[in-house]
Amino acid sequence: MIEASSTLDLELLRTFQVVAQTGSLAATAEIRHRTLSAISMQMKRLETELDVRLLERGSRGVSLTPSGEVLLREARELLRVHDTLVSRFSGERLSGRVRLGIPEDYARELLDDTLPQFMACYPGILLDVNTDTSGRLARALRKRQLDLAIVLDHATGLEGGETLWHPTPVWAGPIQGAIHREAVVPLAVHPEQCPYRHLAIEGLDSIQRPWRTVFTSTSIHAVEKAIETGMAIGVLDRERVTTAMRALDESDGLPPIRRCVARLHFAQAIDVASQPAVEALAQLLRERLHGRGPWQRDALSGRDTGQRPRA
CATH class of the missing domain: 3.40.190.10 (Periplasmic binding protein-like II)
Known part of the structure; x- marks a missing residue:
C-alpha cells in the first residue's frame, strides 16, 4: 500500500494513460520519446508504488487488469483537473x-x-x-x-x-407505399466501408432477399431524402427516422438488424x-x-x- 507521505508522479500516470490507449509499450516509447526499457521501468515503478498489478503482458502487447481499468478512469480525471488548474493559474x-x-x-x-x-x-x-x-x-x-x-x-x-x-439501427422506408415489398429491394446507402450499409446487405443476404443499390451518397441527408421520396429503403439510426419515414421490421418482411x-x-x-x-x-x-x-x-x-x- 502507498504510505501516507507518498505521492504519485503525474508523469507516470501520463505514461500509463498512453500505454492504455495504445496497448503497446513500444508505441508508448515512440509517443513519449523515451526508450522501451524506460517505459517498462516506469510501469513497474507505478505498480510497485501502488502495490497492485496494472498490466497484463502478452505476445500481442499489454492490456489492463481490473485494477488498471480503475486507475485509468481516476488518472484521466486527475490529469484533467491538474492540467485545467495549471492552465487557469499560470495563464497558459x-x-x-x-x-x-x-x-x-x-x-x-x-x-x-x-x-x-x-x-x-x-x-x-x-x-x-x-x-x-x-x-x-x-x-x-x-x-x-x-x-x-x-x-x-x-x-x-x-x-x-x-x-x-449503442446506436439503434433500424430499417427505414417512406411513410407511404410499400417499396420494401418489391421483389428486388431498392437500397439507399453510403459507399463501401459504411457499417450500416454492411448491416443492410448482411441482413438481406441472410434471408436470401434480392437487393440492388439505387442511391449511394456520402451525405446522410441525401440518403434520407432518397428514403423520404420513396426511391429506396435504408438502414438508419432510429433517431434519424423523420416524420416523412416509418421504421420497418420483420412484420414488413425484413430481417432483424444486428446492434452496433x-x-x-x-x-x-x-x-x-x-x-x-x-x-x-x-x-x-x-x-x-x-x-x-x-x-x-x-x-x-x-x-x-x-x-x-x-x-
Whole structure:
C-alpha cells in the first residue's frame, strides 16, 4: 500500500494513460520519446508504488487488469483537473493540433454543441475534423492521419476502443407505399466501408432477399431524402427516422438488424505536444456522448422525442 507521505508522479500516470490507449509499450516509447526499457521501468515503478498489478503482458502487447481499468478512469480525471488548474493559474492554455474523425451521420449533432463548446474552452487548440464512413475513418486512424475517431464497430477492422454508446439501427422506408415489398429491394446507402450499409446487405443476404443499390451518397441527408421520396429503403439510426419515414421490421418482411457499438479510438502514435489537447477532447466526448450518444442533449433538456424533427 502507498504510505501516507507518498505521492504519485503525474508523469507516470501520463505514461500509463498512453500505454492504455495504445496497448503497446513500444508505441508508448515512440509517443513519449523515451526508450522501451524506460517505459517498462516506469510501469513497474507505478505498480510497485501502488502495490497492485496494472498490466497484463502478452505476445500481442499489454492490456489492463481490473485494477488498471480503475486507475485509468481516476488518472484521466486527475490529469484533467491538474492540467485545467495549471492552465487557469499560470495563464497558459492547452495548445496543439487535434485531428478528429466522426461518422458523417452524427456530424450535425456534434457540430450543434459539443465541438463548438470544445473550441470555446480551448481557443489555443487547432481542431481538424474529418467526417467519413466508419471504415474509412478506421483506415485513416491506422495510417495516423487522425489522432482519435468515433467509429461504429462493424466493417472497421479496429480492435479495442472505449464504448461511448449503442446506436439503434433500424430499417427505414417512406411513410407511404410499400417499396420494401418489391421483389428486388431498392437500397439507399453510403459507399463501401459504411457499417450500416454492411448491416443492410448482411441482413438481406441472410434471408436470401434480392437487393440492388439505387442511391449511394456520402451525405446522410441525401440518403434520407432518397428514403423520404420513396426511391429506396435504408438502414438508419432510429433517431434519424423523420416524420416523412416509418421504421420497418420483420412484420414488413425484413430481417432483424444486428446492434452496433460506437467506440472512441486513439491513434497508436500521437504527437507528444498534442497529447494533452487530444485527451481534453476525448474527455469531453466521453462526458457528452456516453450512454445516449449525440442525442444526449435531448435527455439533458428533458426532451426525449424518440424521433428527430424533419429537416
